[in-house]
C-alpha cells in the first residue's frame with residue numbers, strides 16, 4: 001500500500017484555506033502538471049491526479065470534515081477511493097477545465113426541441129392609418145408543424161432509433177493525449193437519434209412550408225419604428241419546440 005500525502009500539503013495551502021484559495025491552488029497545480037504539458041511524464045501524471053484528488057476532497061465540506069477528523073482512512077471508510085482515471089477527473093471538474101483550457105470535460109446531450117425563429121414583417125402605413133389605427137391582413141409564408149407526422153419527422157407509426165455511433169448521447173469522445181475531448185456526433189449531428197423512416201409529407205423535416213393570412217390590428221398613434229409582436233405567429237419550432245413570434249415593423253409614409 002502506498003502512503004498518501006496530506007491533501008493540504010499537496011495543494012500547498014494551510015488547513016484553514018478558503019474555497020477560493022483551494023481553487024486557485026488547484027488551478028496552479030493542474031496547469032503545471034497537466035498531461036498536455038508533460039507528455040509521457042509519469043511523475044507529472046501522478047501529481048496531476050494527486051492534486052485533483054486533494055481538491056475533490058477539500059472543496060466538498062463534508063469530505064473535508066471527514067478528512068480533517070479521520071484522515072485518509074476516514075475517507076476510505078466513507079466510500080471515497082479517489083479517481084479511476086483522467087476521464088473521471090475531467091468529468092468531475094468540467095467547470096474548472098472549461099475556465100482553464102477552453103472546453104468542458106463533461107458531456108451534455110443537446111436537446112432536440114428548439115424554438116422556432118421569429119419573423120419580421122415590414123408594414124407601410126399612410127399617415128392617417130398610423131394616426132387612427134387600422135386592421136389589415138398580411139400574407140405570410142412560413143414553416144408550420146407537419147400535420148402528417150405532427151412534428152416527429154417520422155413516418156406515422158414509426159419512431160426514431162438511438163444513434164449507434166454515439167449510443168444516443170449525441171456526443172463522441174476523441175482522445176488527445178491524456179485528454180478526452182467530446183465533440184458533437186457527426187452521424188446524428190448531436191441529436192442522439194436517427195430517423196430511419198422519414199415522414200414523406202415533410203421529408204423528415206417535421207415542418208412544412210405554408211401560406212397563412214394573419215390579421216393584424218394596428219392601434220392608433222403608431223409611428224415609424226413602432227413594433228408589434230404577434231406571439232406564436234413565427235416559424236414552427238423543431239420537434240414540437242415552441243413557435244417563434246412575428247414582429248411587425250411600422251413605416252409611416254410622410255404626410
Ligand SMILES: [Zn+2]
Pocket residue numbers: 146147148149150151153154199200201202203204205206207
Ligand atoms: Zn412530417
Ligand SMILES: [Zn+2]
Pocket residue numbers: 163164165166167168169170171185186187188189190191192193
Ligand atoms: Zn450520434
